[in-house]
Amino acid sequence: xxxxxxxxxxxxxxxxxxxxxxxxxxxxxxxxxxxxxxxxxxxxxxxxxxxxxxxxxxxxxxxxxxxxxxxxxxxxxxxxxxxxxxxxxxxxxxxxxxxxxxxxxxxxxxxxxxxxxxxxxxxxxxxxxxxxxxxxxxxxxxxxxxxxxxxxxxxxxxxxxxxxxxxxxxxxxxxxxxxxxxxxxxxxxxxxxxxxxxxxxxxxxxxxxxxxxxxxxxxxxxxxxxxxxxxxxxxxxxxxxxxxxxxxxxxxxxxxxxxxxxxxxxxxxxxxxxxxxxxxxxxxxxxxxxxxxxxxxxxxxxxxxxxxxxxxxxxxxxxxxxxxxxxxxxxxxxxxxxxxxxxxxxxxxxxxxxxxxxxxxxxxx
Numbered sequence: 001x002x003x004x005x006x007x008x009x010x011x012x013x014x015x016x017x018x019x020x021x022x023x024x025x026x027x028x029x030x031x032x033x034x035x036x037x038x039x040x041x042x043x044x045x046x047x048x049x050x051x052x053x054x055x056x057x058x059x060x061x062x063x064x065x066x067x068x069x070x071x072x073x074x075x076x077x078x079x080x081x082x083x084x085x086x087x088x089x090x091x092x093x094x095x096x097x098x099x100x101x102x103x104x105x106x107x108x109x110x111x112x113x114x115x116x117x118x119x120x121x122x123x124x125x126x127x128x129x130x131x132x133x134x135x136x137x138x139x140x141x142x143x144x145x146x147x148x149x150x151x152x153x154x155x156x157x158x159x160x161x162x163x164x165x166x167x168x169x170x171x172x173x174x175x176x177x178x179x180x181x182x183x184x185x186x187x188x189x190x191x192x193x194x195x196x197x198x199x200x201x202x203x204x205x206x207x208x209x210x211x212x213x214x215x216x217x218x219x220x221x222x223x224x225x226x227x228x229x230x231x232x233x234x235x236x237x238x239x240x241x242x243x244x245x246x247x248x249x250x251x252x253x254x255x256x257x258x259x260x261x262x263x264x265x266x267x268x269x270x271x272x273x274x275x276x277x278x279x280x281x282x283x284x285x286x287x288x289x290x291x292x293x294x295x296x297x298x299x300x301x302x303x304x305x306x307x308x309x310x311x312x313x314x315x316x317x318x319x320x321x322x323x324x325x326x327x328x329x330x331x332x333x334x335x336x337x338x339x340x341x342x343x344x345x346x347x348x349x350x351x352x353x354x355x356x357x358x359x360x361x362x363x364x365x
Contacts, residue, residue, distance in 0.1 A: 065174045066102035067158035067221050071166070072144045073106050074137070075114040081326030082164035082319065084359075087120045088352040089168045099171035102156040109144040123148055132239075138256045139242060141217065142235035149228050159227055161218045165319060166278075167293040167348050174221060175274050181222035181264075183215040183271035184278045189257055190214060197247050201237050201262050212265045216257030219277055219292055226269055234263035282307055285339040293345050295319055305337020317346055326360050329353045 069090060073079045083106055094101040106122045108114065113124055125147040133139040145161070158176055175182035191198050191212035198209050217234065238259035241247045251258050264271070278292040282299045298320065300313030307313075315334055321327070331350055334342050353359045 064100045065158060066100050066156045067160045067174050067176070068102050068154050068156040068224075069104045069160045069162055070145075070148070071106055071162040071164060071218075072141045073108055073164055075108065075110040075112070077325050078319075078323045079164055080114070080116055081322065083116065083120060084326075084356050085349060085352040086162070086164055086166055086168075088356055089348065093168040093171045096171035098173060100174040101160075101172060103154075105148070105152065107144045107148045109140045123152055125151075134242065136242060136253075136255070138253070139238055141256060142231060142238050142259070145227070145231045146235055149224075149231055154224055157224055158221055159224050160221045161227075162292075163218050163294075165295050166219065167295070167345070168291065169279075169287050169293045169344065169348065170289075170291050172291045175272065175277060176221040176223065177272065179223065179226065179269070181220055181226065181269065181271045182274050182277065183213065183220045185214045185273040185275060186216060186254075186257070187214075189216065189254065189261060191258070191261065194250060194258075197250055198258075198262065200244065200247065201240065201259075202265055206266065211270065212261050213271045213273065215261050215264075215271055215273070216254065217260035220260075220271065226267070230260075230263050230267050230269065233266055234260050237263050237266075279341055281341040281345050282309065282339065284341050287341055287344050293341070293348070295345055299334075299338075299342045299345070301334060301338050301342075303335050305335050317342070317349075327353065329359060 071083070071086065073083050087104065087106070090101065090104055093099055104121050106116070106120045108122050108124045109127050111124065111126050113122075116122065125144050127133075127140050128143055158174055160172070191209050191214065195209045198212060202209065202212060222230075238256050241251065241255050241259050248255060276290055278294050279287060279290045280294045280297060282297060282301075284290070287293070295317075296319070298309070298316065298318035300308045300311060300316045300318070302308055303314045315332065315338075317331065317334075327349065329350070330353075331346055333346055
């Protein structure tokens with residue numbers, strides 16, 4: 001991997017720091033201005049860790065390497081009911097012997113406290129200035145992490161960046177290894193297929209496009225000190241990508257995911273790619289040796305248990321059916337023949353809603 005010259009680093013710092021970040025922080029009066037891009041030589045890796053960390057790596061003694069669970073969220077009903085289910089399963093899996101989960105923070109980027117403050121550990125941060133996200137609400141995610149890392153006291157050395165529609169299906173160990181963060185590889189994040197666009201933000205002097213991992217920011221387990229360096233750059237790249245019409249059109253809803261991947265590469269940080277990190281029903285069929293259920297896709301089946309994706313099924317579970325309020329308790333289970341992953345998802349939702357007090361009331365606005 002080629003090393004960038006000091007002149008290039010200075011130019012990158014000027015572009016990222018002053019073109020976007022200082023403008024934004026002037027508007028919001030954000031205090032920190034001196035640690036945007038950092039030293040790209042930090043974390044230089046000798047090889048691309050595209051294979052999983054060996055499962056039998058033992059730490060010294062019986063010590064655990066805890067990570068802090070952090071997710072960004074809004075105060076909308078659609079977000080709050082997912083956060084409640086997610087937090088329920090965090091509390092159950094955290095106490096399991098195999099778990100290395102530490103503390104938990106919901107980073108609420110709505111700017112004001114909401115009615116879950118007493119139920120879920122929450123830090124309130126500011127949203128982007130009105131109109132800056134141009135309807136792309138996910139753009140608030142990197143800005144939320146920048147603020148949280150600045151203001152929070154985080155005891156753990158590692159952070160898991162998670163999302164509201166994650167359910168911990170098994171106890172999660174720390175999959176990262178020192179300066180090697182762990183991430184889930186997404187099939188639709190393909191930097192090499194968008195090389196002309198990626199090169200607008202990741203110049204040739206930084207190395208091949210294959211240095212940009214096929215990931216988003218979530219799920220990722222990463223050293224806190226690395227995330228503190230990457231997060232401002234992630235925010236800057238996100239804003240620059242959104243400002244570029246060609247990039248905005250090409251990347252669409254996953255633009256912020258590409259921005260995190262590029263920002264990490266700019267800091268010479270590459271990730272251990274863990275396909276077992278997460279499963280996504282209905283496409284992933286079993287839960288064995290997996291850690292997180294990500295229920296982003298709709299699950300539609302006929303009564304024979306056959307998938308009817310793209311067409312409303314006779315039985316269905318889709319989080320988008322509950323945009324204005326939470327799902328009811330005791331959802332019907334899928335018909336016989338539906339994969340284990342979908343059955344487990346519905347059972348876990350039902351268990352959470354049955355045990356969360358005042359289910360449905362805290363999401364009302």
